[in-house]
Amino acid sequence: MTVxxxxxxxxxxxxxxxxxxxxxxxxxxxxxxxxxxxxxxxHVRVGGFGGVRGLVEFLAQQPVSQVVDATHPFAAQIxxxxxxxxxxxxxxxxxxxxxxxADHPDAPRWRWVPDAHRARAAITGAERPFLTSGxxxxxxxxxxxxxxVLVRLVDPPEEPLPVRWRVLLxxxxxxLAEERRLLRDHAVDALVxxxxxxxxxxxxxxxxxxxxxxxxxxxRPPPPPDVATVTxxxxxLAWCLRPVS
Ligand code: NAP
Numbered sequence: 001m002t003v004x005x006x007x008x009x010x011x012x013x014x015x016x017x018x019x020x021x022x023x024x025x026x027x028x029x030x031x032x033x034x035x036x037x038x039x040x041x042x043h044v045r046v047g048g049f050g051g052v053r054g055l056v057e058f059l060a061q062q063p064v065s066q067v068v069d070a071t072h073p074f075a076a077q078i079x080x081x082x083x084x085x086x087x088x089x090x091x092x093x094x095x096x097x098x099x100x101x102a103d104h105p106d107a108p109r110w111r112w113v114p115d116a117h118r119a120r121a122a123i124t125g126a127e128r129p130f131l132t133s134g135x136x137x138x139x140x141x142x143x144x145x146x147x148x149v150l151v152r153l154v155d156p157p158e159e160p161l162p163v164r165w166r167v168l169l170x171x172x173x174x175x176l177a178e179e180r181r182l183l184r185d186h187a188v189d190a191l192v193x194x195x196x197x198x199x200x201x202x203x204x205x206x207x208x209x210x211x212x213x214x215x216x217x218x219x220r221p222p223p224p225p226d227v228a229t230v231t232x233x234x235x236x237l238a239w240c241l242r243p244v245s
Pocket of ligand 1 (some may be wrong): 007008009018029030031035047048050051054055070071072075077078079081134194201
């Protein structure tokens with residue numbers, strides 16, 4: 001029987017590798033949003049399931065014994081779908097989600113906002129904002145067309161952006177020295193990020209603190225209720241390999 005890992009994160013790739021190393025069959029699922037995704041080891045499928053109904057059918061047809069939702073903390077729809085589909089099919093579900101940045105030493109100085117629109121409102125005084133909150137949030141910032149906005153994305157934007165905006169295409173992890181240089185070179189005066197958490201992209205926050213850059217953090221959506229949750233790959237591996245009566 002296979003473990004289905006809902007992925008698209010570094011933790012999901014690490015869990016797939018650990019399961020393969022332990023001899024446990026694993027099927028990783030990716031949404032297919034990114035043009036050249038980093039592929040996990042083991043079997044991989046790509047694309048949506050077709051909502052809760054599609055995922056229920058998938059679980060009924062495939063030899064999946066249990067599901068790990070290791071998707072990004074902001075991927076709320078697939079997490080809700082997994083919760084509903086596992087409840088409907090009786091498949092055990094574990095959520096693997098990295099801790100957020102609320103415990104970062106500078107977190108009390110950041111402006112925490114519930115969504116991208118509030119993040120835009122929080123940086124109306126900025127002349128050179130740096131947006132790292134992802135492609136799906138960009139439309140909320142379009143009113144800042146008259147600012148020298150720097151945007152960092154994995155894939156190119158889907159819609160044209162204001163001519164004054166500059167787009168950097170790259171994928172983490174990032175080091176403190178390069179983040180410091182980037183913020184300095186672009187004279188960034190405000191940084192917008194999701195509370196993605198983890199170590200891969202935290203260096204921008206450390207660099208912003210050093211340079212006195214305003215930081216605006218978009219809070220995580222609420223996690224799915226009543227789902228067993230772990231925050232590290234070792235705990236998720238232990239759950240997958242536990243004896244099941
Ligand atoms: P989302 O809003 O929660 O999901 C939208 C739809 O995409 C889902 O209903 C599902 O389609 C499909 N989907 C999402 N994740 C999937 C997966 N792992 N396997 C198969 N289908 C999936 O998700 P999102 O925020 O667009 O994120 C998409 C993917 O990118 C996630 O897998 C996530 O781990 C990764 N990611 C997201 C972020 C972020 O900031 N949101 C950042 C880094 C990585 P159906 O309803 O058709 O099944």
